[in-house]
Amino acid sequence: MVSYYLPALSTYAGDIDFIIDLIFYLTGFWFILSEAVFFWLIFKFRAKEGQPGQYVAGETPEEKRWITIPHYLVLVCDVFILYYAITAWYEVKQNLPENPDHTVQIIGQQWAWTFIHEGADGEFGTADDITEVNELHIETDKLYHYKLSATDVMHSFSVPVFRLKQDAIPGRVITGWWQATGTGEYAIQCTEICGVGHGLMGARIFIQSPDQHAAWIAERTPTALASNTTAGKE
Numbered sequence: 001m002v003s004y005y006l007p008a009l010s011t012y013a014g015d016i017d018f019i020i021d022l023i024f025y026l027t028g029f030w031f032i033l034s035e036a037v038f039f040w041l042i043f044k045f046r047a048k049e050g051q052p053g054q055y056v057a058g059e060t061p062e063e064k065r066w067i068t069i070p071h072y073l074v075l076v077c078d079v080f081i082l083y084y085a086i087t088a089w090y091e092v093k094q095n096l097p098e099n100p101d102h103t104v105q106i107i108g109q110q111w112a113w114t115f116i117h118e119g120a121d122g123e124f125g126t127a128d129d130i131t132e133v134n135e136l137h138i139e140t141d142k143l144y145h146y147k148l149s150a151t152d153v154m155h156s157f158s159v160p161v162f163r164l165k166q167d168a169i170p171g172r173v174i175t176g177w178w179q180a181t182g183t184g185e186y187a188i189q190c191t192e193i194c195g196v197g198h199g200l201m202g203a204r205i206f207i208q209s210p211d212q213h214a215a216w217i218a219e220r221t222p223t224a225l226a227s228n229t230t231a232g233k234e
C-alpha cells in the first residue's frame with residue numbers, strides 16, 4: 001500500500017512497508033470494530049421514557065470480559081507486529097552485509113549534505129575522490145556501506161524510497177548499508193530539526209544503471225588522473 005504512493009527501491013523497503021501495512025490493517029480493524037460496538041451500545045441503551053438511568057461500575061465478571069477479551073486479542077496482534085518489527089530492525093540496522101561494492105562517506109552539517117566517493121581507485125584519501133554537495137550518485141543493485149557523521153548538531157539522513165532513516169551524531173561515525181533496486185532521481189531529506197535552515201536541507205539521490213554510473217565517474221575524474229601517464233610527463 002505504501003509503495004503505491006512512494007516507490008520502494010531498496011532490498012529492505014518491502015519489509016518496512018509490510019510492517020506499516022500490518023499496523024494499518026490491525027489498528028483499522030480494531031478501530032472499526034470498537035466504534036461499531038460503541039455506537040451500538042449508545043443506541044441500545046439510549047434514554048427511554050420511564051426508565052431510570054443505571055450506574056454500571058464494570059466490576060462483575062460479565063462486564064470485565066468486555067475489557068479482558070479484546071485486551072488479550074490486541075496483545076496477540078502486538079506479538080505479530082513485534083516479530084516483524086524486530087526482524088526488519090535486525091536486517092536494516094544490526095546486520096551489516098560484508099564486502100560492499102562501494103562505500104560513501106556522508107557528512108551532515110548546517111545545512112547541507114556532503115557525499116564523498118572513493119572514485120575509480122576504490123580508496124578514500126586519494127586524488128580521485130569525488131565530493132558532491134546535496135547530490136548523491138549511486139549505482140543500482142550494488143551493496144553500499146555508508147559512513148555517516150555530523151560536524152555540528154544532530155541531523156538525520158533519510159532516503160524515503162529506500163525506507164532508510166539514520167541519525168547523524170557529532171563525534172560518531174555510524175556505518176550502515178543499502179542496496180538499491182531501481183533507477184531514477186529521488187529525494188533525500190534531513191529528518192532531525194537541526195536549526196532554522198533545516199527545511200533547506202533537502203538533497204537528491206540519483207540511482208543509476210551501471211553504464212550511467214561509470215559515465216558519471218569518468219566525467220568526475222580529472223583528466224590528468226584518468227590517463228595516469230600524462231600527469232607525470234608534463
Ligand SMILES: [Cu+2]
Pocket residue numbers: 108109111154155156190191192193194198201
Ligand atoms: Cu539537518
